[in-house]
Amino acid sequence: MLAEGPFVREARQLGKRERTRARLMDAAVSVFAREGFEAASVNEIARAADVVNGTFYVHFKDKDDLIAQVAVRIAGDVAGQLDEAMSQIEDAVERVALATRRFIDLACSRPEWGWALLRAVWALPALHHRAVAFLRADLERGVRQGAFTIQIDGPTIDIFGAMIMAALAGRLRGAQGPEAGSRVAELQLRMLGVAAETARAVAWRPIEPLALRVDERSRGPRERALGIPPLI
Amino acid sequence: MLAEGPFVREARQLGKRERTRARLMDAAVSVFAREGFEAASVNEIARAADVVNGTFYVHFKDKDDLIAQVAVRIAGDVAGQLDEAMSQIEDAVERVALATRRFIDLACSRPEWGWALLRAVWALPALHHRAVAFLRADLERGVRQGAFTIQIDGPTIDIFGAMIMAALAGRLRGAQGPEAGSRVAELQLRMLGVAAETARAVAWRPIEPLALRVDERSRGPRERALGIPPLI
Amino acid sequence: MLAEGPFVREARQLGKRERTRARLMDAAVSVFAREGFEAASVNEIARAADVVNGTFYVHFKDKDDLIAQVAVRIAGDVAGQLDEAMSQIEDAVERVALATRRFIDLACSRPEWGWALLRAVWALPALHHRAVAFLRADLERGVRQGAFTIQIDGPTIDIFGAMIMAALAGRLRGAQGPEAGSRVAELQLRMLGVAAETARAVAWRPIEPLALRVDERSRGPRERALGIPPLI
Amino acid sequence: MLAEGPFVREARQLGKRERTRARLMDAAVSVFAREGFEAASVNEIARAADVVNGTFYVHFKDKDDLIAQVAVRIAGDVAGQLDEAMSQIEDAVERVALATRRFIDLACSRPEWGWALLRAVWALPALHHRAVAFLRADLERGVRQGAFTIQIDGPTIDIFGAMIMAALAGRLRGAQGPEAGSRVAELQLRMLGVAAETARAVAWRPIEPLALRVDERSRGPRERALGIPPLI
DNA sequence: GATGAATGAGGCTTCATTCAT
DNA sequence: AATGAATGAAGCCTCATTCAT
Numbered sequence: 005m006l007a008e009g010p011f012v013r014e015a016r017q018l019g020k021r022e023r024t025r026a027r028l029m030d031a032a033v034s035v036f037a038r039e040g041f042e043a044a045s046v047n048e049i050a051r052a053a054d055v056v057n058g059t060f061y062v063h064f065k066d067k068d069d070l071i072a073q074v075a076v077r078i079a080g081d082v083a084g085q086l087d088e089a090m091s092q093i094e095d096a097v098e099r100v101a102l103a104t105r106r107f108i109d110l111a112c113s114r115p116e117w118g119w120a121l122l123r124a125v126w127a128l129p130a131l132h133h134r135a136v137a138f139l140r141a142d143l144e145r146g147v148r149q150g151a152f153t154i155q156i157d158g159p160t161i162d163i164f165g166a167m168i169m170a171a172l173a174g175r176l177r178g179a180q181g182p183e184a185g186s187r188v189a190e191l192q193l194r195m196l197g198v199a200a201e202t203a204r205a206v207a208w209r210p211i212e213p214l215a216l217r218v219d220e221r222s223r224g225p226r227e228r229a230l231g232i233p234p235l236i
Numbered sequence: 237m238l239a240e241g242p243f244v245r246e247a248r249q250l251g252k253r254e255r256t257r258a259r260l261m262d263a264a265v266s267v268f269a270r271e272g273f274e275a276a277s278v279n280e281i282a283r284a285a286d287v288v289n290g291t292f293y294v295h296f297k298d299k300d301d302l303i304a305q306v307a308v309r310i311a312g313d314v315a316g317q318l319d320e321a322m323s324q325i326e327d328a329v330e331r332v333a334l335a336t337r338r339f340i341d342l343a344c345s346r347p348e349w350g351w352a353l354l355r356a357v358w359a360l361p362a363l364h365h366r367a368v369a370f371l372r373a374d375l376e377r378g379v380r381q382g383a384f385t386i387q388i389d390g391p392t393i394d395i396f397g398a399m400i401m402a403a404l405a406g407r408l409r410g411a412q413g414p415e416a417g418s419r420v421a422e423l424q425l426r427m428l429g430v431a432a433e434t435a436r437a438v439a440w441r442p443i444e445p446l447a448l449r450v451d452e453r454s455r456g457p458r459e460r461a462l463g464i465p466p467l468i
Numbered sequence: 469m470l471a472e473g474p475f476v477r478e479a480r481q482l483g484k485r486e487r488t489r490a491r492l493m494d495a496a497v498s499v500f501a502r503e504g505f506e507a508a509s510v511n512e513i514a515r516a517a518d519v520v521n522g523t524f525y526v527h528f529k530d531k532d533d534l535i536a537q538v539a540v541r542i543a544g545d546v547a548g549q550l551d552e553a554m555s556q557i558e559d560a561v562e563r564v565a566l567a568t569r570r571f572i573d574l575a576c577s578r579p580e581w582g583w584a585l586l587r588a589v590w591a592l593p594a595l596h597h598r599a600v601a602f603l604r605a606d607l608e609r610g611v612r613q614g615a616f617t618i619q620i621d622g623p624t625i626d627i628f629g630a631m632i633m634a635a636l637a638g639r640l641r642g643a644q645g646p647e648a649g650s651r652v653a654e655l656q657l658r659m660l661g662v663a664a665e666t667a668r669a670v671a672w673r674p675i676e677p678l679a680l681r682v683d684e685r686s687r688g689p690r691e692r693a694l695g696i697p698p699l700i
Numbered sequence: 701m702l703a704e705g706p707f708v709r710e711a712r713q714l715g716k717r718e719r720t721r722a723r724l725m726d727a728a729v730s731v732f733a734r735e736g737f738e739a740a741s742v743n744e745i746a747r748a749a750d751v752v753n754g755t756f757y758v759h760f761k762d763k764d765d766l767i768a769q770v771a772v773r774i775a776g777d778v779a780g781q782l783d784e785a786m787s788q789i790e791d792a793v794e795r796v797a798l799a800t801r802r803f804i805d806l807a808c809s810r811p812e813w814g815w816a817l818l819r820a821v822w823a824l825p826a827l828h829h830r831a832v833a834f835l836r837a838d839l840e841r842g843v844r845q846g847a848f849t850i851q852i853d854g855p856t857i858d859i860f861g862a863m864i865m866a867a868l869a870g871r872l873r874g875a876q877g878p879e880a881g882s883r884v885a886e887l888q889l890r891m892l893g894v895a896a897e898t899a900r901a902v903a904w905r906p907i908e909p910l911a912l913r914v915d916e917r918s919r920g921p922r923e924r925a926l927g928i929p930p931l932i
Numbered sequence: 933g934a935t936g937a938a939t940g941a942g943g944c945t946t947c948a949t950t951c952a953t
Numbered sequence: 954a955a956t957g958a959a960t961g962a963a964g965c966c967t968c969a970t971t972c973a974t
């Protein structure tokens with residue numbers, strides 16, 4: 005049936021229950037990516053997971069529950085790795101550029117997750133809040149460091165986040181290549197008040213590739229440090 | 237029963253067919269705003285328009301047809317008025333700031349239309365292309381005038397547009413007040429390379445309010461001048 | 469719109485009412501032939517006739533009424549011409565062979581009428597009865613003349629008629645060519661007791677072609693003579 | 701609620717799925733017989749089967765799927781028993797007469813199946829082809845044996861088949877009694893070239909009654925021998 | 933825990949027919 | 954006589970969800 009997905013790979017050591025659940029989640033991501041949350045049907049997900057439809061409700065309260073759990077897991081994985089990749093960096097300019105670029109790269113390294121994230125971020129307030137908290141930390145750090153000359157508040161962070169998601173969408177659609185992250189990061193830095201040349205230099209500095217790992221389940225050290233609450 | 241909407245108001249002089257059709261369109265906008273295109277059902281729209289479900293199909297081929305027609309009308313009205321409001325302005329910095337602010341104000345002056353626009357712009361490629369063409373004209377003008385120091389291409393315009401839509405969403409949700417347009421315009425000008433003080437000054441300069449009229453159906457002079465094609 | 473059909477041609481001299489009615493009947497035959505009685509919709513017929521749907525009900529009580537009237541007219545025209553073509557022939561063997569061949573040729577000379585007849589003969593008892601009466605007359609004549617050696621009764625006539633309709637269907641489908649009438653006529657004569665060589669000779673004797681005329685509205689002299697009742 | 705039909709009777713030992721499916725098929729045959737394929741609605745069939753409409757789609761893809769499956773089952777049962785009843789007979793004259801008589805008797809022993817067959821044979825090309833293959837084998841055998849003096853080809857077989865179906869229709873309508881099979885068989889033999897007295901003698905020879913069994917699912921030996929393909 | 937048949941509400945759409953104009 | 958908008962029942966089908974096994 006389905007090529008074995010990341011959740012299943014991760015759950016291979018666990019009990020049958022966990023493995024079935026993982027199959028459903030992998031299948032769900034794949035179907036969501038193809039059709040969106042609304043259009044994806046429980047039956048189709050179950051079929052893709054190679055279980056019967058009734059099994060779905062053994063593991064999830066309803067479709068919304070599944071969506072939330074998938075989003076939580078994806079967001080958690082992405083956030084964890086993002087966190088880890090940036091744990092050594094103190095400079096806010098560097099952090100902002102790297103976070104944007106890394107996030108887009110991670111999300112595109114598993115396009116189905118990328119699409120799911122794109123769709124989830126508007127549909128799931130919990131995810132949205134978490135993302136905002138994530139961004140806010142670095143933006144405020146930049147202000148404290150004197151690098152950013154704008155005021156950081158909710159609306160600004162929303163706009164900032166929308167820029168990232170627009171770039172991600174462009175890349176997932178194929179309208180942009182791997183440079184998408186650098187482009188949007190440069191624009192963001194300019195917007196935040198970083199000098200044009202610096203913005204360009206930082207945003208386009210080569211970074212080593214980083215693919216999304218899937219066995220990372222814990223929230224990163226930074227999230228703990230910042231007191232960002234778990235998603236559910 | 238629906239409070240009488242703009243389409244009905246406009247069609248009051250016309251024949252019965254046009255009035256019923258207008259009722260359906262008003263109802264559709266209202267339902268779309270509340271639930272999105274996917275979740276809106278033809279039955280619900282018909283009920284909101286106070287006609288039986290069969291009547292819907294007297295006027296529209298199917299739901300997609302309705303969506304397209306509603307979007308065309310809304311986009312046409314908004315674009316026409318935007319155009320008109322900016323016809324005298326030559327300076328690209330002024331134009332960009334004003335277009336962003338005016339658009340948000342117009343869209344919020346009729347929140348249901350605002351929501352519909354927000355949803356339509358991702359779902360309807362025709363609308364997306366039209367918006368891109370609209371934005372591109374002013375952005376390229378700014379580059380020609382030496383005011384903007386970035387390269388204008390598709391991805392950049394997408395990001396630029398996403399900023400506007402994020403601000404619009406914030407305002408429609410109530411997270412931002414009337415200053416939303418100025419905020420995002422300022423951020424955009426900074427991003428484009430306008431000096432911070434200039435950006436602030438231009439973006440926050442008081443403008444007289446401008447509500448969305450509905451009887452405006454023609455494309456504006458600027459669209460004609462730019463050769464932007466009609467939506468359908 | 470529609471190529472002008474036979475009913476319209478016939479009604480050209482008449483009043484507007486008759487012409488509109490004729491347009492509807494021509495359109496109906498055409499739609500019936502394409503889709504069958506059930507699947508043909510009043511709207512489609514009206515559209516094909518280039519009138520609005522409401523007009524349909526000015527002329528016909530309902531769809532069944534239209535079907536009946538169309539069938540009556542078609543059957544009347546066909547029967548009239550058949551009658552005329554055979555009025556001089558006394559020999560039952562000749563009559564039976566000629567009637568079968570002529571009927572198939574006539575029905576195929578206007579394939580839409582042919583299909584309509586094919587469909588109508590099972591659906592409309594009145595038509596069925598009329599056809600049975602038509603056939604019975606010649607079959608009984610043959611028995612009286614000593615040419616046919618079977619007993620003529622309802623079931624036999626039904627079977628006899630089914631043979632004709634099967635051949636007609638084959639020809640309308642394109643599975644048989646112009647020889648269809650001769651083939652089935654030969655089989656019929658054999659079945660009735662005519663010697664094989666005679667059957668072959670009579671059934672395949674060349675006859676001059678005869679196309680369906682449309683301006684013939686009255687019942688033929690033979691129908692009157694036989695006391696066959698009008699269809700409605 | 702439906703009187704328990706043959707499919708249900710046969711499925712009584714099987715699982716719930718098979719029993720529900722059988723209920724739907726029994727109900728379908730009953731509704732098809734009453735209204736024809738086109739006019740029968742899924743809702744009505746479901747109601748007759750005493751399940752809710754959604755259940756229909758658990759078992760059948762759509763109405764056409766059901767029709768095809770019902771036709772396959774009915775045709776298979778009838779063909780199997782016909783086959784079996786004739787397996788010992790070598791003489792083509794005997795075979796043709798017996799096949800016609802047996803078929804009509806079988807179809808009338810379960811009138812709803814008879815009606816369904818009558819309607820299916822025109823609507824389902826697969827069934828038609830199978831029937832043609834069935835008939836052709838015996839007709840060609842008769843030619844080889846020198847008993848039949850006509851040429852066997854598609855149109856002839858169509859006409860031959862139409863005769864059987866006309867007799868079946870007459871019997872189902874009540875216009876004919878149990879002698880229907882003998883009557884049409886006699887006519888067929890005459891048509892094929894069998895001497896009138898022989899035709900009469902063979903067609904009317906008493907045969908022991910044979911009711912349609914329902915547990916017969918396999919294709920008969922003759923079908924296998926002739927290489928007639930299974931219906932699906 | 934898993935199954936999978938069954939449910940029934942609800943979605944989209946067609947269509948014969950009516951009726952005010 | 955003709956129009957044509959409106960009706961509303963009915964058709965087909967999907968789908969989230971339940972529950973007996």
